[in-house]
Amino acid sequence: MSTYKYARIPAGGERITAEGDRLRVPDRPIIPFIEGDGIGPDIWAATRHVVDASVTTAYGDEREIRWMEILAGEKAHRRTGEWLPEETFRALREFRVGIKGPLTTPVGRGIRSLNVTLRKVLDLYSCVRPVRWIEGVPSPMKEPQKLDVVIFRENTEDVYAGIEWESGTPEADRVRAFLTGEMQAAIREASGIGIKPISPFGTKRHVAAAIRYAIDRGRTGMTLVHKGNIMKFTEGAFADWGYEVARERFPDETVPESRIWNGEDADGRIVVGDRIADAMFQQVLLRPDEYDILVTPNLNGDYLSDACAAQVGGLGMAPGANIGDGVALFEATHGTAPKYAGQDKVNPGSVILSAVMMLEHLGWNEAAQRIERGLAGAIGAKTVTYDLARQMDDATKVGTFRFGEEVVGHM
Ligand code: NAP
Numbered sequence: 263m264s265t266y267k268y269a270r271i272p273a274g275g276e277r278i279t280a281e282g283d284r285l286r287v288p289d290r291p292i293i294p295f296i297e298g299d300g301i302g303p304d305i306w307a308a309t310r311h312v313v314d315a316s317v318t319t320a321y322g323d324e325r326e327i328r329w330m331e332i333l334a335g336e337k338a339h340r341r342t343g344e345w346l347p348e349e350t351f352r353a354l355r356e357f358r359v360g361i362k363g364p365l366t367t368p369v370g371r372g373i374r375s376l377n378v379t380l381r382k383v384l385d386l387y388s389c390v391r392p393v394r395w396i397e398g399v400p401s402p403m404k405e406p407q408k409l410d411v412v413i414f415r416e417n418t419e420d421v422y423a424g425i426e427w428e429s430g431t432p433e434a435d436r437v438r439a440f441l442t443g444e445m446q447a448a449i450r451e452a453s454g455i456g457i458k459p460i461s462p463f464g465t466k467r468h469v470a471a472a473i474r475y476a477i478d479r480g481r482t483g484m485t486l487v488h489k490g491n492i493m494k495f496t497e498g499a500f501a502d503w504g505y506e507v508a509r510e511r512f513p514d515e516t517v518p519e520s521r522i523w524n525g526e527d528a529d530g531r532i533v534v535g536d537r538i539a540d541a542m543f544q545q546v547l548l549r550p551d552e553y554d555i556l557v558t559p560n561l562n563g564d565y566l567s568d569a570c571a572a573q574v575g576g577l578g579m580a581p582g583a584n585i586g587d588g589v590a591l592f593e594a595t596h597g598t599a600p601k602y603a604g605q606d607k608v609n610p611g612s613v614i615l616s617a618v619m620m621l622e623h624l625g626w627n628e629a630a631q632r633i634e635r636g637l638a639g640a641i642g643a644k645t646v647t648y649d650l651a652r653q654m655d656d657a658t659k660v661g662t663f664r665f666g667e668e669v670v671g672h673m
Contacts, residue, residue: 264356266349268333268342269294275328278358278624280588283474285358287624289325294332294353298363300598301662302335305610306363308666312610312633313617315670320628330357335365335376346376351383354589361592361620363613366600374424377593381417386584386591387464388471389415391567392619396634398641399575400653406574409550412481413570414472415563417584419464420496422560426456460496460559465503471585472557473512476532479622483554484508484516486536487562500559501536508534539566546570571595578608578649581615583623590623592616606661609647611637614669632673639672640665 263271275292278285297306310329317325332350339345345368354360365376380386391413395406403409427434429452437455441447449455469486476484486505490498508516512532519535522528532555537545539562545553546569558566571580582595594612602608614633621630640646644657645668651659660668 264352266353268347269330269349269353272328272330275330277356280358283587285624287626290328291359291624292328292330292357293620294330294350294357294360296332296334296350296360296362296365297337298594298598299335299337299366300364300600300603301608302363302365302598304602304604304606304662305594305608305613308610308663309361309613309617311663311666312614312636312669313621313629316621316629316632316636316673317626319632319673320626325626325629332360334362334380339368346379351380354380354384354591358588359590359592359620359623361613361617362594364594364596364598366598380591381584384584384586384589384591385418386586386589387416387418388468388585389413389417389563389567390475390583390585390619391415391571391580391595392615393567393570393574393580395574396579396638396641398638398644398654399579400650401573401575403573409546409570409573411546411550411553411570412475412555413563413567414468414475414555414557415567416460416464416468416500416558416560418560419460420560421456421458422564423457423459425459427454429454458493458496460500462499462503465500465559466507467587469504469507469557470511472555473508473516473532476555477512477515481532481554482528483533483535483552485542485553485556486534487539487542487556487558487566488536489539489562490536491538497539497559497562504536504557505534508532542566543569546573567595575650577612579611579615581612581619583616583619590620592620592623606663607648608662609649610662610666611647614666633669636669636671636673640668643668643672 275290276288278287278291297303332353334346367375394410434455438449486501488497488501490501516534517531519533577596580595583592618630618633647665651657
């Protein structure tokens with residue numbers, strides 16, 4: 263194991279290794295965590311308590327996570343003078359699986375966002391967000407239980423790649439001059455200009471990851487969500503390359519939806535279809551139970567994840583992960599909610615559910631199921647944090663850590 267200046271490698275732990283795209287998980291894996299800023303320390307303390315209890319309840323003394331704190335955000339800046347020390351990236355690469363709380367975006371220091379930097383440097387190319395209703399969570403839908411999807415959002419390309427030029431700058435004028443002069447494009451004077459790159463490389467590795475996820479978890483459908491009717495060579499190509507990956511790399515495990523429409527039996531294979539993005543927003547409202555894994559480019563996925571999360575009760579209970587070839591980083595999807603920092607008040611549900619995803623990623627499904635049962639029990643008993651309590655009748659409002667203890671109590 264390499265040496266770290268700030269982080270301590272916990273005694274008795276072992277490294278998670280990989281064989282091809284499969285993880286080899288020892289009984290005492292070392293898992294790095296980033297506590298996070300603002301409400302991070304509160305929600306992390308509750309989450310760690312819940313995860314440790316789930317592993318003990320499921321496996322007794324046989325398994326245990328050896329947590330290793332790594333620094334990022336304000337805590338890192340206080341201790342090291344840096345927002346994201348180099349060794350934090352190194353630890354995530356070395357130990358392969360990590361979990362984090364939310365991080366403040368430092369303003370005006372040349373860093374766009376610590377989260378974006380982590381994703382970029384570690385090449386975490388798929389953002390994975392399962393969206394499923396937990397019984398008892400207040401929802402604006404009549405039948406929230408009908409939505410059970412996993413959104414795979416591409417993380418590195420699209421208009422989010424950050425290639426853009428401000429209106430009126432010499433750079434924007436030069437790009438416009440090239441496009442209007444040499445490419446015969448019509449672009450108004452003084453336009454701000456952004457570029458939307460979508461590549462076969464970026465698309466195919468992302469879609470392949472979604473298919474492997476579907477196979478591992480026995481999911482039955484995958485929908486490529488795109489706006490290819492308008493943006494043919496980016497979004498349309500995304501769908502074409504997606505079908506190509508399914509056909510060429512997973513011929514026995516997948517079947518295109520068109521063949522099912524022609525009367526073929528799915529026969530246990532994953533049915534691969536596609537939808538235009540605007541229609542997809544209608545479908546998740548009107549026919550949610552017909553959808554399973556939704557694979558999207560970056561921008562569509564950003565919108566769709568929050569819209570779906572709202573259907574099952576909002577971002578407070580929405581988990582996520584950013585996954586690349588060697589590293590997976592699980593995280594809360596909300597921010598640092600600074601006005602509640604240190605008050606032991608907010609809902610730790612989002613990080614707890616991210617930890618459920620992490621345990622499933624390790625193959626520790628028994629522990630993951632215990633947490634899901636515990637969460638459902640605590641929410642069913644209406645012993646919840648302020649955000650859920652204010653939407654429920656007769657709820658008992660509890661603090662962050664106490665909510666964690668309630669989850670443990672219902673495992
Ligand atoms: P935010 O931190 O997500 O908070 C917005 C509101 O959402 C809160 O005021 C609260 O609503 C509710 N909320 C968030 N987390 C909650 C929880 N665990 N339990 C209950 N309610 C919760 O968004 P923000 O204020 O826009 O962003 C603050 C900072 O977080 C910024 O620096 C931003 O850059 C950063 N950020 C980080 C991440 C990340 O690390 N992944 C993601 C997004 C934002 P009420 O006021 O209604 O109670």
